[in-house]
Amino acid sequence: MADTVLYDVTDGLATVTLNRPDAMNAMNTEAKVALRDILQEAAADPAVRAVLLTATGRAFCVGQDLKEHIGLLAEDRKAGTGHTMNTVREHYNPIVTALAGMPKPVVAGVNGVAAGAGAGFALAADYRVIADTASFNTSFAGVALTADSGMSWTLPRLIGHGRAADLLLFPRSVGAQEAHELGIANKVVPADELADEAAAVARRLAEGPTAAYAAIKESLAFGAGRALAETLQKEDELQVRAGASEDHHRAVEAFVKKEKPVFLGR
Secondary structure (H helix, E strand, O other), X not given: OOOOEEEEEEOOEEEEEEOOHHHOOOEOHHHHHHHHHHHHHHXXXXXXXXXXXXXXXXXXXXXXXXXXXXXXXXXHHHHOOOHHHHHHHHHHHHHHHHHHHOOOOXXXXXXXXXXXXXXXXXXXXXXXXXEOOOEEEOOHHHHOOOOOOOHHHHHHHHXXXXXXXXXXXXXXXXXXXXHHHHOOOOEEEOHHHHHHHHHHHHHHHHOOOHHHHHHHHHHHHHHOOOOHHHHHHHHHHHHHHHHOOHHHHHHHHHHHOOOOOOOOOO
C-alpha cells in the first residue's frame, strides 16, 4: 500500500492513518486510491473487528488536493472532457460506503481540521473522538461545488436538516466545542490525549460483541429512511440473528455467573 495512507492490524483493531502531513492530508489521487483499497480490505478481513481512522500532522484531512485538482481540470478543459469529477464515483463514494457500510464499528480520531471530503469521512464513521483543537468545515460551496463524500446523507442525520443546510450553504469553521454541542463529535479531549483516547475507544469496540455492533449499524441505517412498521420488522430480523450468536449466549452465561464476558465476534 502507498505510504500516503498507513495501515496496521493489531489484536483485531485496524488503524488507518492518513499520512500526507505536509499537505494537511489533502486527498490526491494516490491517497484516494490507497484509502479506498485499504478500507475495503479492512471491511472484508475477518481478523479486523473495529477500525480507527486517524491522521498524522496538524490536520485530519482538508479534502480534495486542490493543487492536483486544478491541473486535472485544465487537462479536462484542453481535452474537452470531464473526467476529473469522476473521482466522486471512483473514490469518494467507495470510501464512504466502506466506512458507513462495513459490518464493524469505525471510530474517527479527528486530530485537527476536517474539511470537505475530510469532514465527510469523519461523519461516515460511527463514533468521533476529536481534539479540542479540531474543527469541521463543509467547504464545498466555497469552491462552487455541492456536497459529496456522503455529507448530504450523514450531516442532516446528525444535526438536522436546517442546521445541515446552514453549514452547507454558508461554510464556516465549526470548532470542537460547537461540534460537540451540535452532535457532530461524540467526545472532545485535549489534543495531546487524542491519539490514546481514540485508540482506547476503538480497542474497546474491537473487544466487544462486534456481530451485534454490525446489526446496530445496519438497523440505524435502515431506520433512517423507513417507516416505523418496516423498522420494527427489521429489528425483529436482526434480533433473531443476534440472539442466535455465540456472543449472546456467552454474555448471558457470564451474566448469570457474575463474570465479565469474552466476546468472539460471532
